[in-house]
Amino acid sequence: DVKVTQSSRYLVKRTGEKVFLECVQDMDHENMFWYRQDPGLGLRLIYFSYDVKMKEKGDIPEGYSVSREKKERFSLILESASTNQTSMYLCASRPGGSGNTIYFGEGSWLTVV
Amino acid sequence: GENVEQHPSTLSVQEGDSAVIKCTYSDSASNYFPWYKQELGKRPQLIIDIRSNVGEKKDQRIAVTLNKTAKHFSLHITETQPEDSAVYFCAASMRNAGNMLTFGGGTRLMVKP
Numbered sequence: 001d002v003k004v005t006q007s008s009r010y011l012v013k014r015t016g017e018k019v020f021l022e023c024v025q026d027m028d029h030e031n032m033f034w035y036r037q038d039p040g041l042g043l044r045l046i047y048f049s050y051d052v053k054m055k056e057k058g059d060i061p062e063g064y065s066v067s068r069e070k071k072e073r074f075s076l077i078l079e080s081a082s083t084n085q086t087s088m089y090l091c092a093s094r095p096g097g098s099g100n101t102i103y104f105g106e107g108s109w110l111t112v113v
Numbered sequence: 114g115e116n117v118e119q120h121p122s123t124l125s126v127q128e129g130d131s132a133v134i135k136c137t138y139s140d141s142a143s144n145y146f147p148w149y150k151q152e153l154g155k156r157p158q159l160i161i162d163i164r165s166n167v168g169e170k171k172d173q174r175i176a177v178t179l180n181k182t183a184k185h186f187s188l189h190i191t192e193t194q195p196e197d198s199a200v201y202f203c204a205a206s207m208r209n210a211g212n213m214l215t216f217g218g219g220t221r222l223m224v225k226p
Contacts, residue, residue, distance in 0.1 A: 004156075033213075040122070042218040043157070043202060058213075090156065094214075101147055102214055104156040 003027070004105040006091050012111045019078040021108050023091030029103075030096035032074035033058075034066060037088040037107070046089075049074055050096075081112045115140045117205050119217025127225050132193050134220045136203035137185040143205040146179060146186045147214070151200045160201075161188070193224045 007022040025032065033048040045058030047066040055066050063085060067075045074093075078085055091105040116139040126132050138146075147162035163170045163177045163186065170177050174193075179186040190197055200221050204214040 035216075040218065042119070043216040045213065045215075048213060101159045101162060104149075104158070106156050 004091055004093050004103050006089075006105040006108050008108050009106060010109045012113060013078075013081050015082060015112055017078075017081050017112075019081050019110065019112075021076040021078075021089055021091070021110070023074045023076070023105055024072050025074075025091075025093035025103070026072065027093065027095070027103075028071065029093035030071075031094040032068065033092040033094070033102070034064075034074065034076045035090040035092065036060065037090055043090065046076065078110075081110075083112050086110060086112045115143055115205055115207060115215040117203060117215050117217040119203050119220055121220060122218060123221045123223070125223045125225060126193050128193060128195060130193055132190045132197070132222055132224075134188045134201055134203070134222070135185060136187070136205075136217050137183075138205040138215075139184070140205070140207060141181075141184060142207045143184075145206040146177070147204050147206075148175075148177060148188050149202045149204065149216075151202065151219075153199070157202060190222075193222075195224050195226050198222055198224045 004025045031050050034046045035043045044060050046064050049055045049068040065077045089108045092102045094102040119136045144165040149157035150160045151157040163179050174191050176189045200219045202219050203217040206214045
């Protein structure tokens with residue numbers, strides 16, 4: 001069974017704080033993703049990575065950065081958290097090649113006050 | 114890039130009835146169409162997928178149909194049960210787009226006992 005683990009399930013941070021969300025997958029997948037999930041807006045892609053040290057912007061990268069120093073780990077960074085970044089963040093991984101499914105982590109609920 | 118529209122946003126059915134959720138996509142190069150189910154507080158999980166060389170796929174009470182000409186695909190759930198209540202997401206993926214999935218906005222399905 002593929003396991004995608006997000007280290008923090010629930011966080012409360014103050015405006016302006018730097019926030020790290022960590023994600024680890026155990027299936028040697030090439031591709032990793034960070035999505036944001038908000039009611040009525042579905043799943044929106046923030047950043048993705050198709051290899052170590054590689055990153056690509058998704059649909060809503062503003063206010064976020066990412067780091068992929070090791071294949072199994074993909075971190076999402078909020079340099080200066082703002083209240084409009086209060087959301088549920090989902091990490092996902094996927095094998096290389098077309099037509100492969102994506103596996104999600106449990107999600108991290110972030111509240112910025 | 115790809116754009117995926119999903120309808121309806123909410124759907125309420127009586128237990129035992131059928132439920133149909135429809136999605137349209139914009140890019141004719143998309144070739145992989147998965148459906149995910151997300152129960153309350155849990156991660157999205159793949160329930161069925163279809164590739165562009167197939168028109169229909171069934172798995173017990175769920176089926177997916179694909180019309181490439183019209184660029185739409187649908188999820189059909191028959192004999193609905195209360196445990197089918199969840200948010201369902203469709204998605205589309207292109208072979209040459211880093212295997213990224215673009216998600217629809219989601220459908221909240223409520224099955225009334």
